[in-house]
Amino acid sequence: MSRHSTNSPPGNGVKSAQRTLDVLEILAHSERALSHAELASRAAVPKSSLTQLLRTLQARDYVESMGPNGPYRLGASAVNLIRHGQDIQRLVASARPHMERLALGTRYSAGLNILRGDIVERILGVTADEASGYAMHEGVRAPLYASSSGKLFLAHMKSEDMTSYLDRVQLRPITSRSLKSASELRRQIRLAREEGVAYSRDEFTRGIVGASVPVVSAHGRMIASLGLAVPSAEFDAQKDTVLTHLRKAAHGISTQLSAARTAP
Incomplete structure (x- = not known):
């Protein structure tokens, strides 16, 4: 599956920041909650790295998990922002x-x-x-x-x-x-x-x-x-x-x- 259309230009910026923004943009443009595997594929992020990133975003309520391990959607903090x-x-x-x-x-x-x-x-x-x-x-x-x-x-x-x-x-x-x-x-x-x-x-x-x-x-x-x-x-x-x-x-x-x- 190809990455989303808003992917960051290669070689620019901080990788962790780019990955964070990519995940948020993917969820914002999705009409449904996405599984861990779908997010990893669309954002081109290793699954282990994505797990850590999602934990951080969930702790700040920017991402919400619909179950113990997904699927994931934007959280209240992102919506309020x-x-x-x-x-x-x-x-x-x-x-x-x-x-x-x-x-x-x-x-x-x-x-x-x-x-x-x-x-x-x-x-x-x-x-x-x-x-x-x-x-x-x-x-x-x-x-x-x-x-x-x-x-x-x-x-x-x-x-x-x-x-x-x-x-x-x-x-x-x-x-x-x-x-x-x-x-x-x-x-x-x-x-x-x-x-x-x-x-x-x-x-x-x-x-x-x-x-x-x-x-x-x-x-x-x-x-x-x-x-x-x-x-x-x-x-x-x-x-x-x-x-x-x-x-x-x-x-x-x-x-x-x-x-x-x-x-x-």
């Missing part, structure tokens, strides 16, 4: 037009961030014209304590999760304005919870104030933050306008996501 990727794609697609209007209306760059452990990651950036002086690049990661989006996620966490973070975090300086005091971070988190907006004043990027508001699910849970990068010298004069546009865009994204979820 696929669903999470699809959720991110829907979020980005829903947010993009609202963020483009936001950047056009304010002439400041906009970013959409999600929570990944103790950091936030920008999954979509829309850069305004050159007058804004700051570009939003996707893939940028920032500590929770240094970014407006991170502080906003902390404000929306369960009390015990926030306390656990504050107990373990080390406030390493990123700029000269980065927070040095846990008590000041707590104060800003409390304000973000009360006002529904969080700020980072030159704490992650010098000369830039970040302002972020939540994007929420149909159940009211914060799933992302929407932020603007405003030159520090302009922020105080533009604050009210910035927050009005920012909240309108976040509401539009949240509403669109809820409508898409309830659509037949």
